[in-house]
Amino acid sequence: MPDKKVIAVLGATGAQGGGLVRAILNDPNGGFAARVLTRDVNGAKAKEFARLGAEVVAVDIDNTESLKKAFSGAYGAYCVTFFWAHFSVEKEMAEVKAMAEAAKAAGLRHAIWSTLEDTRKWVPLSDNRMPTLHGKYKVPHFDGKGESNQYFTDAGVPTTFLLTSFYWDNFISFGMGPKKGPDGKLGMTLPMDDKKLPGIAAEDIGKCAYGIFKKGSEFIGKTVAISGENLTGAQMAAIFAEVLGKEVRYNSVPHEVYRGFGFPGADDLGNMFQFKCDFEEYFSGVRSPSFARSLNPSLQDFKMWVTQNKGAFPLEGTAASA
Ligand SMILES: NC(=O)c1ccc[n+]([C@@H]2O[C@H](COP(=O)([O-])OP(=O)(O)OC[C@H]3O[C@@H](n4cnc5c(N)ncnc54)[C@H](OP(=O)(O)O)[C@@H]3O)[C@@H](O)[C@H]2O)c1
Secondary structure, eight states: OTTSEEEEETTTTSHHHHHHHHHHHTOTTSSEEEEEEESOTTSHHHHHHHHTTOEEEEOOTTOHHHHHHHHTTOSEEEEOOOGGGTOOHHHHHHHHHHHHHHHHHTTOSEEEEEEOOOGGGTSOTTOTTSOOBTTTBSSHHHHHHHHHHHHHHHHTOOEEEEEOOEETTHHHHSSOSOEEOTTSOEEEEESOTTOEEEEEOHHHHHHHHHHHHHTTTTTTTOEEEOOSEEEEHHHHHHHHHHHHTSOEEEEEOOHHHHHTTOSTTHHHHHHHHHHHHHTHHHHHHHOOHHHHHHHOTTOOOHHHHHHHTGGGOOOOSOOOOO
């Protein structure tokens, strides 16, 4: 243990960080040790990680001092924020600033910051193709992350900027998967027209992050982008149909309609999908499954992921339609 490089993992009991902790624990001879950062050191997931050999340390990303303690003595850190816990870009940016400052104070040798594009570089606020949200954003949960990259750069933290992709897990947990329509047939609603949506099994993000840490300094100061596969809605529906053994229709809805769906964050996600469509060449082009596979040889493609989760899709319920 003393010779191992400690990686302090934010969001360790969640999707991205959890994948990284499991990747470290599953590779006991890999030279790394996992430090699980959680608000609840007595929680079931934290206890299970401790049982498997991880160190568990309390943190609250809204408390800079706790971040400094959590990073202290570590070689590296996985930094991720939780936008959907509060929907505030300003809060998210303050959290990233605190992470970068804590990383600097701890003298970390490698931070991975799980970021996304500041879409305003492609769609300035004056561009009316999509509404401006909260006065100064186009895709709030992207823009704040992208704008926050500067905190790591300004603090001089050796950082890899990791551009992630849409979790396929949203098809299970966020109700985005195929649903039975009034005619009893399965339909999958996504505002992606005929454009490709880069997607990934959430677990694979952490595995790719582990691959980045294992590469040493190769990706420090670099921006890297990962996905499991880049597929159109029609292609994903066809794979669902093949694996589930049932017809699955793809309902592409206009972005304007999606923005109006009424659930919290529908406007943010509607703009996000429009950004991915309007800038498909850039967005899908930069997210490379083959690069992700070079970091994580067990990277799943969509068919593998659907097959593995075949029984988990909540197919009952109302399909949204245009
Ligand atoms: N959904 C997607 O398709 C997608 C795609 C790309 C990027 N993202 C981004 O991914 C980010 C979320 O990452 P995730 O999905 O890995 O999160 P997640 O699975 O929701 O995990 C949340 C974890 O974060 C911890 N947490 C929450 N608030 C905290 C706080 N104040 N201090 C310390 N820990 C806190 C919680 O751990 P404890 O309860 O143990 O403290 C929880 O287990 C979001 O910013 C989102 O924009 C999402």
